[in-house]
Amino acid sequence: MxxxxxxxxxxxxxxxxxxxxxxxxxxxxxxxxxxxxxxxxxxxxxxxxxxxxxxxxxxxxxxxxxxxxxxxxxxxxxxxxxxxxxPLIDVLESEEVVHVIAEMPGIDKENIQLNATDLILDIETLDGNPKYSERVELPVKVDPQSARATYKNGVLEVTFNKMESSSRTSINIE
Structure with a gap:
């Protein structure tokens, strides 16, 4: 006690x-x-x-x-x-960019679908087991057109430039 x-x-x-x-x-x-x-x-x-x-x-x-x-x-x-x-997600912000890091082991990058608006990043897997799904609220407005994404060793990294925008776009993974 x-x-x-x-x-x-x-x-x-x-x-x-x-x-x-x-x-x-x-x-x-x-x-x-x-x-x-x-x-x-x-x-x-x-x-x-x-x-x-x-x-x-x-x-x-x-x-x-x-x-x-x-x-x-x-x-x-x-x-x-x-x-x-x-997925376990970290959102890191610097003066010019916002980094989103998601741990998603066991997935092929071809099965990951990313969609973004100026304040939201949607992450989900299309096929495979396990399946992942998460909506990430970004801390500031970003330019979804500037998104760069990589997936290596089960870690997805998406980087956005900060900017005013309200369009939605798909993101290709390198």
Missing amino acids: DRDRRRRSFFDEIFGIDPLQDMEEMFERLSRAMGMSMDNFGQHPFVYGFSVTQRPGEEPEIREFGNIPMFEQTETGEKRYLDIRK
């Missing part, structure tokens, strides 16, 4: 959060969404995690990633689990 109290007070003091409680709540929410109890929670393979970023003077940003449970309704009314993952 004292060990739990010390751990909570340490994280509360440093981050203002209780990560153990937050993780427990996330797993409970996932198990309810998947329609299973915590007893059989580990019987369905999935990848799930979160990243915490904190910049000086700002609140911590907690982002989920992995194959968050998604279901589709079959014609018979049953729910079918879909193996769609959310």
Whole structure:
């Protein structure tokens, strides 16, 4: 009990959060969404995690990633689990460009589809297993026509020049 109290007070003091409680709540929410109890929670393979970023003077940003449970309704009314993952994504901004880095292992670059507007980058895979899908909100307006994308060793990197624009464009991967 004292060990739990010390751990909570340490994280509360440093981050203002209780990560153990937050993780427990996330797993409970996932198990309810998947329609299973915590007893059989580990019987369905999935990848799930979160990243915490904190910049000086700002609140911590907690982002989920992995194959968050998604279901589709079959014609018979049953729910079918879909193996769609959310890639781990970092968005980095410099004075002139915005970099989006997504970890998507196990995918051929020909199966990745990217679409962008001035404030949003949509990433999804067309074929393959696992499948990935994510909508990334960009921190500033970018020129979608300036996008350059590379995919190597499971890491997708997309770079945009900052600029005012509202057109949507497809992006080829080199």
